[in-house]
Amino acid sequence: MRPVDELRDRLHAARRRAEIAGARADVLAQARAVVPELPRDADAGHLERAARRLVRRAAQDEFAREGITRIPVPEATGRAELRRADLASDAAFHAVVEDVLSAVEIVPSPLESDDAVALRDARASSDAYGLSPEVASDLASYLLGRAFLLRDEERDLDAYLDRHERQIREDMRSALVRLVRVPLELRSARERHNRIASGLAPERAGTAHGAGTGAGTAGGAGSGASGVGAAAREALSQRARSAMDHARAEAGRAALGALRSGAGRAFERYGRGADGEDVRGGEARSAADRARDQRSGGQQSGEHRAAEQTVHDPRSD
Structure with a gap:
């Protein structure tokens, strides 16, 4: 191969790598517009986990919004009372779970970056509890579509989304069951519902009630x-x-x-003054004087040695 051809191939490979890196950066920027908490060097796994958290949080919000009023929660919510009540096997709880799961559909998303941001921030997308399950599902579909673009080994988008939809549904079901089995989480959901229903301000983001992704809490403070x-x-x-x-x-x-x-x-x-007078410090002058003395001393010693050679030179005889 001629050197010119080899150089051309190397330039083509470098250009291809730059295009791939630029495309990945653009995909990540689109995802971070919806979920700013994503790291700048995020990979497909970060986007997939963010989508799952988004929908799981929406399921918990929906339970606090409506679900807790539809199940027979005992007055005392200790572990023994919850074990005896066995809310997870109650028919009313199963109806709540199925209603929440029916709102989730992971499909190829037609949304662009600005559309997804507008959907997340729309007044009809959330209330004091958080995002609705439908909006969370749409945003999760958007994030998973971007994650698919980062998965070089994936070829079938529908199969990829179906696999993640099953996992998301399982995560939602597990999160809802946990809400009626863990005393602290059930009390937290009930207190949150009572607080918002009474007209008080919701818990701020970052507390036990309001923790979640930025997209999950966007618009959560009401209209x-x-x-x-x-x-x-x-x-x-x-x-x-x-x-x-x-x-x-x-x-x-x-x-x-x-x-x-x-x-x-x-x-x-x-420096020197305007009249030419040496205005340097004494240290600088003394150094200059020493250098001048050394030069004059060297010249004198050289002349003395030359004189001695002239006097004692044997050739003069």
């Missing part, structure tokens, strides 16, 4: 939550810009002060 969040983000952005401008101004003033002080010290030590 107008998206606007409030946007205003808060804008205010934070303005404060960050102001802080950056202030830091740059302070850094510029500090650098200018350092230059001025350094130039002043350099002039005091090494």
